[in-house]
Amino acid sequence: MEIASDETTRICNHCDRAIPSSNIDLHYAHCSRNLEKCNVCGDMVPIRHAREHFLNTHAPVACSLCSATMERGNLDIHKGESCPQRIVNCEFCEFPLPAIDLAEHQEVCGNRTEMCYQCNRYIRLRERYNHASRCTGIAENNVESSRDVGAPEREQGAPRRQPPEYSRKRLIFTIAVTGIAVLFGSLFFQKKAEASEVH
Secondary structure (H helix, E strand, O other), X not given: OOOOOOOXXXXXOOOOOEEEHHHHHHHHHHHHHHEEXXXXXXXXXXXXXXXXXXXXXXXXXXXXXXXXXXXXXHHHHHHHHHOOOOEEEOOOOOOEEEHHHHHHHHHHHOOOEEEEOOOOEEEEHHHHHHHHHHOXXXXXXXXXXXXXXXXXXXXXXXXXXXXXXXXXXXXXXXXXXXXHHHHXXXXXXXXXXXXXXXX
């Protein structure tokens, strides 16, 4: 049933809604008998559900995580978005921890380094996404990695110590001595086993 667009409306004194003038008396009788305006939020609520509306929406409750007091209707939003004790995951290591500790944890965790397998540089975890977008995959010898802190000092000072080189003869000698030791050891244990079987 369409209402003519030029029909005038009147504001209901009970619910403050615009009602067609021809229906205002019937609407007001129904509205004042069945609906009540919530004193807290101003919503029109069925009279028989007014107490339930207050308890489910506006009654003060304490957050079970941080003990802050708020309206029950805001509790889910608080626990999901703003409670300092809600559990969140670190963006770098996925470790779950309270939101209040997240910034301090990520400050340390984001400074850890990981090897970029495209350019073979150590990259801070907090910089890995930016690095990935601009990494060429070529090892950059002229650019320091975030882990290679001592590079300028090494360039100015003494060269890095090289591991000692072993001669081929020394290596063969070590292998031979080890082989002889294993042979004697196995012979010794074999004789000892035979002697215990005889007794």
